[in-house]
Amino acid sequence: MxxxxxxxxxxxxxxxxxxxxxxxxxxxxxxxxxxxxxxxxxxxxxxxxxxxxxxxxxxxxxxxxxxxxxxxxxxxxxxxxxxxxxxxxxxxxxxxxxxxxxxxxxxxxxxxxxxxxxxxxxxxxDKPSKTPNVWERDGLSIDFEAHQLTVDGEPAMLTATEFKLLTELVTGRGKVQTRDHLLDTVWDTHFEGYSRTVDTHVRRLRQKLGPYAEWVETVRGVGYRFRA
Missing domain, CATH: 3.40.50.2300 (Response regulator)
Structure with a gap:
């Protein structure tokens, strides 16, 4: 350190x-x-x-x-x-x-x-574990090492927290991620009663995903899932 x-x-x-x-x-x-x-x-x-x-x-x-x-x-x-x-x-x-x-x-x-x-x-x-250096599907490209999201060929500016959230969702794609789990893994701590901050970050992330926003699905009453 x-x-x-x-x-x-x-x-x-x-x-x-x-x-x-x-x-x-x-x-x-x-x-x-x-x-x-x-x-x-x-x-x-x-x-x-x-x-x-x-x-x-x-x-x-x-x-x-x-x-x-x-x-x-x-x-x-x-x-x-x-x-x-x-x-x-x-x-x-x-x-x-x-x-x-x-x-x-x-x-x-x-x-x-x-x-x-x-x-x-x-x-x-920390580097994302068990993931390729770059993940691509349709017009979406995520360079995990460079911490860069590209949407239809255009770079999208994500904050460090937004990129961690995207990484957690994509590497666990197909699985439901609860708000508590995302607080623990993305923020590395648990903010009692602050699950709404997860919702806010997901909303901003969807805006930056543009036409692929719907790939981040809401599982009502539980959390979120990145479409497999």
Missing amino acids: ADRKILVVEDHKDTRELLKYNLTHNGFEVAAESDGASGLERAKTFQPDLILLDLMLPGMDGLDVCRRVKQSSELSHIPVIMLTAKGEEIDRIVGLELGADDYVVKPFSPRELILRIKAIMRRSA
């Missing part, structure tokens, strides 16, 4: 320094910014392996930063952990629906946070 890069975007100086200290002592290279606009620009130049993003930031807030990261072709692959004092359910749901990979509520345990960071980085580095 040494030399992996983390960008901290946090406006509270003491929290920012605490994060920098703990991350550095765990072998990470750390860059830090105190506002959203600066954090977004630093992400482009620093190209971190993960972003720790506070929600309540001056100017551009954390949700807006997350949205722009996940819409950017050069940044969308970077995992994001939302770090905030706001613990209400709606804030967690919004963060996850924007593409955040995890959500940690302050006050937090630095040890637990480090474990979550390592789990997300490990998951991001």
Whole structure:
């Protein structure tokens, strides 16, 4: 895990320094910014392996930063952990629906946070198992190593989470994937009561699949299945 890069975007100086200290002592290279606009620009130049993003930031807030990261072709692959004092359910749901990979509520345990960071980085580095490098059918092509979806010859821009979801559905095609299973495998954790974030990501994935959207079938009351 040494030399992996983390960008901290946090406006509270003491929290920012605490994060920098703990991350550095765990072998990470750390860059830090105190506002959203600066954090977004630093992400482009620093190209971190993960972003720790506070929600309540001056100017551009954390949700807006997350949205722009996940819409950017050069940044969308970077995992994001939302770090905030706001613990209400709606804030967690919004963060996850924007593409955040995890959500940690302050006050937090630095040890637990480090474990979550390592789990997300490990998951991001994993290659899809028991799959070919490229899967193709009709006008749909998925390059698992390049993390690239092509629809009728045109590349479709997926966030890292959307691509993980697509990979899970395609590699398990023909089988029903429950929402709980998808939360556990795609997000690498279980968000109690947040199954609606799976529905949101599936809806966005279908939009990007275009004419092949119907290949992701809804199994009412259970979950989803990619047509075999």
